[in-house]
Amino acid sequence: MDIRIASTEAEITACFPAIHELRPHLTETSFVAQVQRQMQNHGYTLVYLTVEDEVVAAAGYRIAEYLAWGRILYVDDLICRNAFRHRGYGGKLLDWLLEKARESGCAQFHLDSGVQRHDAHRLYLGRKLHISSHHFSRELGSGAA
Numbered sequence: 001m002d003i004r005i006a007s008t009e010a011e012i013t014a015c016f017p018a019i020h021e022l023r024p025h026l027t028e029t030s031f032v033a034q035v036q037r038q039m040q041n042h043g044y045t046l047v048y049l050t051v052e053d054e055v056v057a058a059a060g061y062r063i064a065e066y067l068a069w070g071r072i073l074y075v076d077d078l079i080c081r082n083a084f085r086h087r088g089y090g091g092k093l094l095d096w097l098l099e100k101a102r103e104s105g106c107a108q109f110h111l112d113s114g115v116q117r118h119d120a121h122r123l124y125l126g127r128k129l130h131i132s133s134h135h136f137s138r139e140l141g142s143g144a145a
Contacts, residue, residue: 001089003096006046012036015048018058022079035060044076049093056084057093063104073101075111085119094127 006012012035016028026034038044042062049057060077075097080090101109112135 001092002050003093004048004050006035006048009036011048012046014055015046015058018048018055018079018081019060019077021081022077038062047093047096049089049096051084051089056081057089059093059097061097061100063106069110070107071105072108072110073097073104073106075109078111091127098127 012032016031035046044062046060048055057080061073061075064074065071
């Protein structure tokens with residue numbers, strides 16, 4: 001088991017099967033291009049966990065600073081591939097992210113999780129994360145009032 005930061009196009013592409021389970025609207029091409037843009041423009045980092053050279057879990061995060069919380073590590077994406085769940089890989093990646101937040105001098109650790117992701121919630125609550133807010137959103141496509 002190895003945790004690495006994706007920096008090359010090949011490494012980003014290798015993460016697509018995992019991220020695609022969480023973000024099924026993305027194609028491989030659009031995923032790679034968007035990750036590269038987010039890395040360049042927004043401080044996004046893609047990290048992945050391999051077992052025998054196969055990506056089994058992946059996460060995307062960024063370090064940010066907010067008036068409300070100070071310096072934080074925000075997790076945009078965190079997924080363990082369905083075929084590899086219940087083996088501790090998601091927990092190992094989450095532990096790595098928590099440690100990265102500490103090492104980076106972050107005051108807090110944040111992530112949003114879809115209300116339907118009950119297995120993920122058990123993992124987060126087991127790592128002493130707590131539900132601290134509701135997240136509100138609205139589509140802003142053409143014609144939105």
